[in-house]
Amino acid sequence: MVQTPSDTELVAVLQEQPQLDFELPDPEDEAISEHEFQQRLDNAWLVCDRFDLQTEIWRGRILRAIRDREKKGGDGRGTGFLNWLKQREITKSQAYSLIQLANSADTLIEEGHLQPEAVRNFSKRAFLETAKSAPEVQQLVTEAAQKGDRITCREVRQLADEWTAMSSDLLPDEVKQKAAAGTMPPRYLAPLVKELGKLPDSHITAIQEEVAENPDVDTVKQATTDARYLAKYLDAAIQVQALNQSDINLEKALEEALRLGCLSTASEVVKQAAQLEQAMVKLYNTWKRLSNVADRLYVDTGASTPHLRSLLSCLENLTNDVIEVPMDEMGDRTVRLQILSDTEA
Structure with a gap:
């Protein structure tokens, strides 16, 4: 009967084991x-x-x-x-x-x-x-x-x-056959599957047809790029309130961008628009909080706190309805934004 060594015996064995010790080559030895x-x-x-x-x-x-x-x-x-x-x-x-x-x-x-x-x-x-x-x-x-x-x-x-x-069911049989035969490297197909998975069925079909018609590496790479920008376009467009509140046909605009080969630019436009709207909302909320806190501090101070009053005075360019911020340390350029809430518009 084989006996299992005790924990004490295992520790003793480990203590007797030599430490890792490699004979590493000399980086300056030109003979190697x-x-x-x-x-x-x-x-x-x-x-x-x-x-x-x-x-x-x-x-x-x-x-x-x-x-x-x-x-x-x-x-x-x-x-x-x-x-x-x-x-x-x-x-x-x-x-x-x-x-x-x-x-x-x-x-x-x-x-x-x-x-x-x-x-x-x-x-x-x-x-x-x-x-x-x-x-x-x-x-x-x-x-x-x-x-x-x-x-x-x-x-x-x-x-x-x-x-x-x-x-994957998202790839046409034509490219699957090439992958199985070893003439289409799978590393090009996995990114395409990933990007296609982000798209609605209506847009997947068009890309699948294009790849099936020309099942080569260049077409797969281009299809992957198109799918990536297409997903970004669709995702950003949903977030842009200026687009959601209008009668614009986003699908037609998308078709035109695809036809002209400027999908990446169109995608960047809606992405930046979404970021600008989000930044504006964040700016308004921050401005509102700053104004409220500054008003509260003004009420709590008086003639006995000239330095606090001076601090509030310096911040007026940020708490007024017209915000002024220098764009560089020299102050040569200034950006001015006027805030009008719905009740004031």
Whole structure:
């Protein structure tokens, strides 16, 4: 019968283990080629990355055990858990980040997607990226890890793009076939799917037809750009009160912008209009609050507070109906805005 070593025995073993000690190449040694220099540093970094990931997973499990124990027998406020963190100089956010990492690792292992020994094939960031991915992507990534492949964020993104390209209903069959044949890089298709998902069906169809007619990289990239600006146009136009209170046909204006190839400019126009309206509302509310507070301070002061009165006098350019603000330190240019509320207009 195999006996499990006690915690004391494990600590003793760890204390006897040598510390990480790399023989890093000398940056000034010209005899080492650039390729060898980069390779040796990459190998050292890989060891640190894997060591760091497994260490933090176990730290997360430890913290989870302490937290759960506190929930069961603590004071109900988590005081014991917080004190434990304080003694080890760990913030609450760091602790829960480690617990989340441990939960992700245990979920992947318990569901059979990942063997414990395959964790060492991940970089820390890649593992976190995998944990946040769709279940189908997780399966693709973990299968690659269990084959012994080194998994970095690049591999995770690549597999995620491939899955997106082959599974999305937003892409025409023509580009899916090219992606499956390896003639259309999936990294160009994933952004298109993302942008198309922001659009109403009526606008998706037109872009899909264009891509299906010319299923090449340039068309996909242009379609992605058009979809991005189109989404910005539609989103900003809804927020602009000046447009909502008029009879303008936004769809016709959009069609004209598409026909002239100036969709990005039209999108920027409505975006800036929305920001200006929001800034005006914020300006009015701030001006109103400043005026009210200044009036209250004026009532509370008198001849015995000449400096406070002087302060209020200096602020009159901001509390009057006409606001004056210099545009530079020299005061050569001044912007003046007259505020008229609905009751005063």
